[in-house]
Amino acid sequence: MPSARPLRLVAAPHLHGGSAVPQWMLHTVIALLPVTLLAVVLFGLAALATIVVAVLACLLAERACAPRSRLDDGSAMLTGLLLGLSLPPALPLWMVAVGAFIAIGVGKHLFGGLGGPVFHPALVGRVFLQAAFPTAMAQAWVAPLASGRVSELPATSLALPLLSPAAPYEAMSGATPLTALKAGEGSAALADLWLGLVAGSVGETSAVLLLLGGLYLAFKRVIDWRIPTALLGTVAVLSAILHGLDAERHPGMLTALASGGLMLGAWFFATDPGLSPMTRRGAWIYGLAIGALVVLMRQFSGHAEGVVYALLLGSALTPHIDRWTRPRPLPEGVER
Amino acid sequence: MIGQRPAFPGGIKLAMPPRVDADTVVRQMPFAPLLRLPLKQHAGAAPVAVVRAGDEVLRGQLLARAEADTAVPLHAPASGRVLGIGKQSDGAGGTVGVIELAPLPGDTQEPTRGRAFDPDRDDADELLAAIRETGIVGLGGQGEPTHLRLARARQRGTRFLVINGIEGEPGFARVPALLARHGADVLIGARCLGKVLGLRQPVLALEEPDAAAARAMLAESSDRTLPILEVLPPRYPQGAAELLLRTLAGRGIEGCPAFSADQAVVFSLATVAEIGRLLRHGLTMTDQLITLAGDGLREAGNYRVPLGTPVGFALAQAGALAELDRVLVGGPMRGRALGSLDRPMVKGATGFVALAGNQQARLPEAMACIRCGDCVAACPLQLHPAEMGLLARRGEVQAMVDHWHLERCFECGCCAYVCPSHIPLVQMFASAKGQWRRAQASAAEGAA
Numbered sequence A: 001m002p003s004a005r006p007l008r009l010v011a012a013p014h015l016h017g018g019s020a021v022p023q024w025m026l027h028t029v030i031a032l033l034p035v036t037l038l039a040v041v042l043f044g045l046a047a048l049a050t051i052v053v054a055v056l057a058c059l060l061a062e063r064a065c066a067p068r069s070r071l072d073d074g075s076a077m078l079t080g081l082l083l084g085l086s087l088p089p090a091l092p093l094w095m096v097a098v099g100a101f102i103a104i105g106v107g108k109h110l111f112g113g114l115g116g117p118v119f120h121p122a123l124v125g126r127v128f129l130q131a132a133f134p135t136a137m138a139q140a141w142v143a144p145l146a147s148g149r150v151s152e153l154p155a156t157s158l159a160l161p162l163l164s165p166a167a168p169y170e171a172m173s174g175a176t177p178l179t180a181l182k183a184g185e186g187s188a189a190l191a192d193l194w195l196g197l198v199a200g201s202v203g204e205t206s207a208v209l210l211l212l213g214g215l216y217l218a219f220k221r222v223i224d225w226r227i228p229t230a231l232l233g234t235v236a237v238l239s240a241i242l243h244g245l246d247a248e249r250h251p252g253m254l255t256a257l258a259s260g261g262l263m264l265g266a267w268f269f270a271t272d273p274g275l276s277p278m279t280r281r282g283a284w285i286y287g288l289a290i291g292a293l294v295v296l297m298r299q300f301s302g303h304a305e306g307v308v309y310a311l312l313l314g315s316a317l318t319p320h321i322d323r324w325t326r327p328r329p330l331p332e333g334v335e336r
Numbered sequence B: 001m002i003g004q005r006p007a008f009p010g011g012i013k014l015a016m017p018p019r020v021d022a023d024t025v026v027r028q029m030p031f032a033p034l035l036r037l038p039l040k041q042h043a044g045a046a047p048v049a050v051v052r053a054g055d056e057v058l059r060g061q062l063l064a065r066a067e068a069d070t071a072v073p074l075h076a077p078a079s080g081r082v083l084g085i086g087k088q089s090d091g092a093g094g095t096v097g098v099i100e101l102a103p104l105p106g107d108t109q110e111p112t113r114g115r116a117f118d119p120d121r122d123d124a125d126e127l128l129a130a131i132r133e134t135g136i137v138g139l140g141g142q143g144e145p146t147h148l149r150l151a152r153a154r155q156r157g158t159r160f161l162v163i164n165g166i167e168g169e170p171g172f173a174r175v176p177a178l179l180a181r182h183g184a185d186v187l188i189g190a191r192c193l194g195k196v197l198g199l200r201q202p203v204l205a206l207e208e209p210d211a212a213a214a215r216a217m218l219a220e221s222s223d224r225t226l227p228i229l230e231v232l233p234p235r236y237p238q239g240a241a242e243l244l245l246r247t248l249a250g251r252g253i254e255g256c257p258a259f260s261a262d263q264a265v266v267f268s269l270a271t272v273a274e275i276g277r278l279l280r281h282g283l284t285m286t287d288q289l290i291t292l293a294g295d296g297l298r299e300a301g302n303y304r305v306p307l308g309t310p311v312g313f314a315l316a317q318a319g320a321l322a323e324l325d326r327v328l329v330g331g332p333m334r335g336r337a338l339g340s341l342d343r344p345m346v347k348g349a350t351g352f353v354a355l356a357g358n359q360q361a362r363l364p365e366a367m368a369c370i371r372c373g374d375c376v377a378a379c380p381l382q383l384h385p386a387e388m389g390l391l392a393r394r395g396e397v398q399a400m401v402d403h404w405h406l407e408r409c410f411e412c413g414c415c416a417y418v419c420p421s422h423i424p425l426v427q428m429f430a431s432a433k434g435q436w437r438r439a440q441a442s443a444a445e446g447a448a
């Protein structure tokens, strides 16, 4: 009779489809690589330092908050990368680190760790920085392709904690395309906007690369394509309508789609599995709601970077959407 | 009709090994030195033994008589001597009788034959009684006595007789073997069932990989009432009878638009083939065609295995490796792991899987639920595995039943198959169901 050792009593199923959370995180990081590289090319050392500090601080915070948690699931690294990508490049690095600790400590572990968060941890970090250091967050931009960007860090990056920056923020201040538009200074050339040759947060600039990364994730089934589709579709339609009504005040559809972190938000933040609804119907509603909120925030609230708040509000809606779109069990009672 | 929306949501696409010629081969399993035959091998009541220790019996001779309406008789799988009637746990706290039979070595093992039946000549009631007398039960995995399902369907009145030729489990290959070797049996079995139900033309449902074999089988026959072929794109678990009926009812059958699922009755291809084989030769059920699969077997494939053969003996005949990691009754998706290889094969088994330890990578440890919703999308019944999983971790079994219909989960495994956090959802649901049933039972006792 076969089997010399005891048979293992494992429960069915004895097969698995192979999807795994760490792999999803890895694919997401891969999808973000092109735009990360572009950021380093455009903004030089400042961008690189921001990303590295954000990632390292997130890993450190993860260890500190949950000593026994697995760093190799990739989630803390991804949070750090997303945070780094959503910050202005010349932000003092100590602020980046603070943001990372808030992201992991408050945004993630206060809500119970992996799977628990109600808001995206990286966004929590970013919103905290926005509230705590409004000046720095509004001004620490770097002009793309500035000379000397690969040889030295901007003085602001190295500012010491709680002291005002050693040097004033550069002349670029406040001049991301959307803030410029709000101030009535006209729009950056559309092509530059899509390709990312404009000032902006580290990784929010190149809509094309973000779009490609997002499509990769959708293709790999890491994210639900319905969410960005509904979200971007809504933004496109609404901004086209607004532009048609008043071309002076409202940017055109293509400008609205390419600017202000919308692509990053739509493909990488809104699609976080834990923060988006569980059902397919729910995904459509959720994308639609965030899209509408983005347009609303941008046009009527006076806040140029409405995406962040739209995303936060959207994830607050998720439990409700889940409740509205509960799956209905198949009716009972078919006799075999 | 490929690409139509199925009538149930969810389900998964399993990677099924492609069909090969070897799938049509069926090897005869020799007799084990000792066959153990539990009296209760199926749903319903157990038959009553009519033999005693020391009796000599012939292959196919009655061992236990069906007295209750829900019982089927049990016949000797081999000519031999009854060693005794022992007891064995029934897995639910009670015991069942087990007839122990030692096959005679060197016997030709020619089965005893009774009267042969012919669906064209014999009438419906005779056929129904004859089906019961063969001792057959559903061979698709449920083990319900076939005559009961037939009688119910007859009473209810059905319009469609559906033959379920969907393999279901990856690595199993009973369907190609039945189509290639038992075509005539299938057609005669279908006519017998049709006659009992008063239906002329059955429907044969199968998945694309087996469509060509089915067409070849039909082309060989000059039968006047060949089954209508319904070919479905592969999807797990559409072979589950209830889901298959929904799918067929929703899309309609050739020559008939959508109908209500209640108007059809399903029998598995294996059952139909066996009924045809037994009735037309006047035989009783003494063995069954099963698949022995898995990387722990050197000679995996289809075997005709005598009832009562110990699982370990069957696996050894199929070239089991010395070191096995686990052995499953049933396929890799729904199979139950066996603790002991002494267990005999009973009626209704579809196959066994032996997995070698070295190749079977363990699943990574379960992580927290990240609320991705993939399990919800995969559940064919549209239950909510994620919510049930969270409740199960907190031990809130009643809430699982009250809010999320735990009791309807049929443990198909789709949810656990897709979960990126490797949460053992099915295992949690199975044990929660057990808890809930025990609570129900003790509540009922308390009330009585």
Ligand code: SF4
Pocket (backbone or CB within 6 Å): B378, B379, B380, B381, B382, B383, B384, B385, B408, B409, B410, B411, B412, B413, B414, B415, B416, B425, B426, B429
């Ligand atoms: S095992 Fe149960 S809960 Fe999971 S998919 Fe199947 S029926 Fe749904």
Ligand code: SF4
Pocket (backbone or CB within 6 Å): B368, B369, B370, B371, B372, B373, B374, B375, B376, B385, B386, B389, B415, B418, B419, B420, B421, B422, B423, B425
């Ligand atoms: S598939 Fe797993 S991780 Fe995703 S919601 Fe279901 S239980 Fe949670």
